[in-house]
Amino acid sequence: MLRVVLERAVGDLTLPASVRIVAAANPPEQAADGWDLPAPLANRLIHLDWTVSAASVADGFTGGFSTPSLEGYGVCADVDRTRALVGAFLRVRPEPVLNVPDGPARAWPSPRTWEPAAIALAHTIKAPDEVRAELVTGAVGEAAGYELLSWLRDLNLPDPETLLAGPGTPRCPPAWTECTPCSARSSHTSPPAGTSPASARTASHGRSRLATRLTAERAGVLRALSSFTTDPL
Known part of the structure; x- marks a missing residue:
């Protein structure tokens, strides 16, 4: 065989x-x-694995076996x-x-x-x-x-800057089934007005760790897709 x-x-x-x-x-x-x-x-x-369903077998004998869509x-x-x-x-x-x-x-x-x-x-x-x-x-x-x-x-994760900005629904990028995933970006923008120095440091540290993780996960995607774009298989 x-x-x-x-x-x-x-x-x-x-x-x-x-x-x-x-x-x-x-x-x-x-x-x-x-x-x-x-x-x-x-x-x-x-x-x-194929599981035999008694109901589908009975329906097939009484009304005919349909062709799968x-x-x-x-x-x-x-x-x-x-x-x-x-x-x-x-x-x-x-x-x-x-x-x-x-x-x-x-x-x-x-x-x-x-x-x-x-x-x-x-x-x-x-x-x-x-x-x-x-x-x-x-x-x-x-x-x-x-x-x-x-x-x-x-891959369909929210942008870390949006996630850390505050309350609200984070905007997720399109799923891998819809478009090429994009790399997460590290942000160095200033914190909102009124943010305490301690909170700003905590948010900056969390943003850096999250962005680093996302970037590491997606770096391979970008390399693979960019090389495919310039040199198709």
């Missing part, structure tokens, strides 16, 4: 480029002589951009670039599986969050996948 997935060949037949490889199996504990996929083969697939999938599928975001994430979080399991495993992170994770992000920008999470974690595993998704959510 590894040759089918890796070389796209079955015996002497080479599969056309239009063929998509999909594998289905029962869990090893529910299959006759079942076994876990070897790590090299598992690393070439996106793993999805693909609305929201593939919309604005800018794979180059999501690859740049994944690259920026791996620049600031290098640990999950490669994590080879000791034995048989399902999804696990490697340079190979971060590619379908980036493709999944690009094709699910307008899809529900749970669909995006299923595909990303199915490619690189739950630990690495949820870390990436959490990091992408953190």
